[in-house]
Each structure stands twice: as structure tokens, then as C-alpha cells.
Amino acid sequence: MLRSLTILKRLMSVALTLARYDVLFLFEQLGIAPAVVFMARLVPVGRVRGIKQMRPGQRLARALHDLGPTAIKLGQALSTRPDVMGEEIAEDLTELQDRLPPFSGKEARRIIEEDLGAPIDEIFSAFDDEAVAAASIAQVHFATLSNGEDVAVKVLRPHIRRDFKADFQLMGTIAEWVERARPDLMRLKLVESVQTLEDTVRFEMDLRFEAAAADEMRENFKEDDYFYIPEVKWPYCAKRVMVLERIHGVNVDEIEKIKELGLNPNDILEKASTAFFNMVFRDGFFHADLHPGNMFVLDDGTLAAVDFGITGRLDHTTQRHLGELLLSFITRDYKKCARVHFEAGWVPMSESEELFTQAARSIAEPIMGLPQNEISMARLLAQLFEVTEYFSMETQPQLIQLQKTMLIAEGVGRNLNPNVNMWFLAEPFIESWMRENLGPQAKVKAVAEETRDTLLRLPRIVANIEETLEDIGKNGLKLDTGKKRKSPNGVSFGWIGWVIATGLAAALGFEYFG
Structure with missing residues (x-):
């Protein structure tokens, strides 16, 4: 009440x-x-x-x-x-x-000392009480560690949980x-x-998770010299405090400053496009808040990202469907677009694939007929969802972050060069990824990996079956009614289920190796 x-x-x-x-x-x-x-x-x-x-x-x-x-x-x-x-x-x-008003530097110091268990003067040789950025979850202060390293310190807002x-x-x-x-x-x-x-x-409100996300993304891009992720200072990270290497650069939307550095905005756009598609299709782990305030251009032209509170993940199946969907729009293959929706289970099989193809064409053609620089792939996908009610299509919550990220990425791309479309710029990358991940060799590799994983799990599966059968042998098969039920000849119904399951597993195994 x-x-x-x-x-x-x-x-x-x-x-x-x-x-x-x-x-x-x-x-x-x-x-x-x-x-x-x-x-x-x-x-x-x-x-x-x-x-x-x-x-x-x-x-x-x-x-x-x-x-x-x-x-x-x-x-x-x-x-x-x-x-x-x-x-x-x-x-x-x-x-x-x-963007919200910052809380006081005094309060930030108190939180840091409580979480790190030491006076702030022992941790930092300098700490700026004035926040450089204040958002809904946390705010950021610049500081210098006692060893002389410049760092950015993120502190959670009081009482935010x-x-x-x-x-x-x-x-x-x-x-x-x-x-x-x-x-x-x-x-x-x-x-x-x-x-x-x-x-x-909830993940954003534990800065240790954000530190882990930054560390993972840094690991993913350690071999790429065009995209930089700051180093996490793990000894100074806690639930309400995170310390990262400080990035010195200009914001990605400051075009004139980028040019003053002698850099070409087109090169920066290409790096941004490559980084985004590597996150989504190579790693399946992407920065989901890539607005201009979180992206910097370093003096040598390297692109850097900060603020890893919002990230997203995609499994290989979803990656494949997304790649096929983007490529089908870029190449105007609306039959393929419809097929992807049905194969992914986004549209019920009872609906008409031909009518969905027609609907996709009716939405995409007016947009795809525009010059490339005026095409918004994120908007196109959003408009496609407008007709989904006719086809009983359910919302896919796991894609919400990606849709938002695509929208933000388009804004960054247009600011760098309004005459270039980042999605078309990335077409060769998508095609290459599709060949590597959906071609005959990739399918053989996928089957081999799945078979290996199944074999690695097999001893545990057999042990579980033995434990279950032993329990059934001792106690009989327990149903929801609480009564034990056996077949007329005294054999537990559980045996029948396990025989069927084992048969299916064996059949599946033969299919892999056949």
C-alpha cells in the first residue's frame, strides 16, 4: 500500500x-x-x-x-x-x-578517500576541484598521480543509486x-x-564495470594504430571511483582545430568508420555513447575514445544478420532484406515474405534515391520499424543501444564531412567481413568450433545424465503433482526422455562429421 x-x-x-x-x-x-x-x-x-x-x-x-x-x-x-x-x-x-550541474569538489574528494581508503594528497600530487564534465551518473576531474602521470578521475554522484x-x-x-x-x-x-x-x-553505477569495459576495448584495439583507448589505472579504481590515463586532444567535432593540426577530416572520418565497424562486426563489443564529447583527435591524427559507461554486445548470429541487413540496403537487395528479417526471427514465419519485401522497398527507395550524403541508414532502419505492426514484428531490445549508436555515429560522420556517407565508405569492410565469416571456409570453421565445444562439454553432460539416472533409480521420477510415476513395465519415464535426448545428440554429432 x-x-x-x-x-x-x-x-x-x-x-x-x-x-x-x-x-x-x-x-x-x-x-x-x-x-x-x-x-x-x-x-x-x-x-x-x-x-x-x-x-x-x-x-x-x-x-x-x-x-x-x-x-x-x-x-x-x-x-x-x-x-x-x-x-x-x-x-x-x-x-x-x-549535462547537469556538478556536485562540489569537496564531496568528490570525500567519496574518493572513502572508496580508495587513503587521503587524497597521498594518491594525487594535484587534484582539480572543478569538474570538467558533469553528467547524470558521474562527473570527471583532472588530476596528477603521485608518480607524475596525468589522469582523469570519474566520481559517481552522491545518492545516485x-x-x-x-x-x-x-x-x-x-x-x-x-x-x-x-x-x-x-x-x-x-x-x-x-x-x-x-x-x-546499474552497470554504469559501478565504475569497476566501466573500467573493465575500457580495459577490454583497449585490448581489442591494441594492434590498431588508428584508434586509441586510454589505460585503466586499476590500483585507483573502486565502485564509485575510476581513474584513467588522461587524453590530450581536440574534440572530433572541432573541424577547424583538426585542420590547424595539419590533419584531413576525411582521414578522421575513415578511421571513425573503421573503428565503429570493427567494434560491431569484429569484436561484437561496441562503445554505445560515441558522441563528439567522447571522441578526441590526437596530434598525430589518432582517434581516441573515452567514457565507457554505456557499451553493447552482439553475438555472432546477430552480427551476421546486421551485416546482411546493412549490405542488402546498400546494394538495394530488398528480397535479401526481407529474408534476413525472417531468418532472424524478427518477423513471424506466418507473415508474407513477398509483402515484407514490398514494404522494405517502399520505405528504402525514396531514401536510397537521394545523394549518398543525405542518406541516414539509422533513419532508414527506424522507418522500417514503422511498418512492423503490419507484420506482427516485435521490438528487439538487444538492438536499442546499437540503433542509438548508429544515429550518433552518423552525426559525427556528417560533421567531419557532410558530402561522405560513412555507411557506403564501410561497404568494402562489410563485404570483406561477410566473405570471411559467411563463406564456405568460415562455415566449416564454425562447425568445427561448435563440435569442439560440444566435445569439451561432453564429460560433464554424461556426468549429469549419470547423476540424474541414479537419482531416478533411487527415488523414481518426480512430477509436478509430487507423485512418482513409472511405465507399466516398471521403467521410469525419465529413461525414455534420456534415450531420445541421447539419440538426438548422437544424430547431431554424426551430422557434424558427416
Whole structure:
């Protein structure tokens, strides 16, 4: 009861803020708490000055910013969901930045000393109390270690875990209400999407995970001289504190400064494109927040990245489907585009592949007919999802981060050179990756690796079977009813299941080697 009242109170507070910006449509369109919306309209909250000149999405972005860190994260997630918000509002939400006022340097020092267990003067020979960047989760200070190394120190905001926990309870409840009130929106997987967002933020709130992500990405690119990841200073990392090597460079969107260094923006764009596709297709582990503030160009033209709080992973199967999908659009092979959707299970097999091919063509052709520099592959994929309702296509939460990253990457690419399309620039890379990973030799290698993994697991599988059969022999087969059930001749039904399972495993094994 108390939890329900707390959620209702917080919901009313949110509704009043939305009312001030005249964006209660967010609740109305999703069918959320109509009684709360009705009351919020009755309260004379007063409208924010100048909102009449703003588009709905701009007003919503301002309202979410005022609601604080969790709402900002939600808005950033919604910017990747034109299927929920509509194209124009989703576009406006992409401008939502999580820039917040910093907390005091004194508080930052206190947190650092608590987590690292030593006075700050013993750790650093210099520490700048003024934060150089302050976001919704943490802020960054520059410092110098006692050994003279320049570092960047990331410190978690005070009480941030408590605040996010309460807000995600509210968002989870709202998502459940929406799915109950609007069964037609079940395919959007709002509850699952909120859980995915919460899991992402939970990882962000333990800076040891971010340090591990940075370290892994540095390992992935250790042989690549065009892309640099700063070194993690592990002795100075804890749950609320992370210390990295400081990067000295210019932001990737500072074109004039890049030119002053004697560098060509086209070369930087090519490096950015190569780095992005290596993350996605080579490593299956990508930086999911590559906005210009997190990318730097070093004096020698090397591209460097910072801030690894948001990362994403893709398994090999999803990598293959994505590669095929991008290539099918670039080459305008809409039959292949449709086939990928069906093979991936994104569209039910009961739907018409021919009609989906037609739908893909109707969306892509008006875009693909434009000059390359005007084509947004991220927008094309987003528009494709607009028609998914006709084909009972479910949202794929695991791709939300990638969609957002593609959108940001396009912005970086256009800023470096508005006349070059990074996706077409990467076409040879995708084709090469497809040949290496989907050709005959790659398939033989994949089967060999899978067979090897199966054989390595075989002793444990056999041991588990023996333990299970021994237990069944002693106690009989236990069903949900709690009763033991055997076949008329006294043989446990478990034997039949294991005979079938063993037969299937054997058949599978023969198929591998046949």
C-alpha cells in the first residue's frame, strides 16, 4: 500500500511537470493513469515561457531534463524508438543531453578517500576541484598521480543509486500499466525495454564495470594504430571511483582545430568508420555513447575514445544478420532484406515474405534515391520499424543501444564531412567481413568450433545424465503433482526422455562429421 502511494505521488509530480511544458500527450497516447492526467490538467501549474514556439518533441525534451537524471536517460532511450514516439519527436529527443550541474569538489574528494581508503594528497600530487564534465551518473576531474602521470578521475554522484532505484520502480510500473491498457503495444516490449535500460544504468553505477569495459576495448584495439583507448589505472579504481590515463586532444567535432593540426577530416572520418565497424562486426563489443564529447583527435591524427559507461554486445548470429541487413540496403537487395528479417526471427514465419519485401522497398527507395550524403541508414532502419505492426514484428531490445549508436555515429560522420556517407565508405569492410565469416571456409570453421565445444562439454553432460539416472533409480521420477510415476513395465519415464535426448545428440554429432 505504501509503495503504491509513493508511486502515485511521484507519478503526480511527473504529470505536473509535463503539464507545465504542455506534453501530457506522453501519458495520453500510451493510456497511462487517465485520472492522474485529468487532475494534472486541473491544477494551475502555469506554462513555461516560450513553449508555444517549440515543437512537441522539444517541449518533451525540456520537461524530461527538468525531471532529472533518470528522466534524461529515459528520453535518450526514447530517442531510439520512433515506433513508440513517432519520427519527429524521436528526432527532437536525440538532442537531449545529460549535462547537469556538478556536485562540489569537496564531496568528490570525500567519496574518493572513502572508496580508495587513503587521503587524497597521498594518491594525487594535484587534484582539480572543478569538474570538467558533469553528467547524470558521474562527473570527471583532472588530476596528477603521485608518480607524475596525468589522469582523469570519474566520481559517481552522491545518492545516485537510491534515486535511480525509485525512478525505475515507477517506470516499470508505468510500462506494466501501458501493456495492460494497450494490448496492441505488447509487441513493443516496454517492460523488457525498461528492464534493459535499468540493467544498463546499474552497470554504469559501478565504475569497476566501466573500467573493465575500457580495459577490454583497449585490448581489442591494441594492434590498431588508428584508434586509441586510454589505460585503466586499476590500483585507483573502486565502485564509485575510476581513474584513467588522461587524453590530450581536440574534440572530433572541432573541424577547424583538426585542420590547424595539419590533419584531413576525411582521414578522421575513415578511421571513425573503421573503428565503429570493427567494434560491431569484429569484436561484437561496441562503445554505445560515441558522441563528439567522447571522441578526441590526437596530434598525430589518432582517434581516441573515452567514457565507457554505456557499451553493447552482439553475438555472432546477430552480427551476421546486421551485416546482411546493412549490405542488402546498400546494394538495394530488398528480397535479401526481407529474408534476413525472417531468418532472424524478427518477423513471424506466418507473415508474407513477398509483402515484407514490398514494404522494405517502399520505405528504402525514396531514401536510397537521394545523394549518398543525405542518406541516414539509422533513419532508414527506424522507418522500417514503422511498418512492423503490419507484420506482427516485435521490438528487439538487444538492438536499442546499437540503433542509438548508429544515429550518433552518423552525426559525427556528417560533421567531419557532410558530402561522405560513412555507411557506403564501410561497404568494402562489410563485404570483406561477410566473405570471411559467411563463406564456405568460415562455415566449416564454425562447425568445427561448435563440435569442439560440444566435445569439451561432453564429460560433464554424461556426468549429469549419470547423476540424474541414479537419482531416478533411487527415488523414481518426480512430477509436478509430487507423485512418482513409472511405465507399466516398471521403467521410469525419465529413461525414455534420456534415450531420445541421447539419440538426438548422437544424430547431431554424426551430422557434424558427416
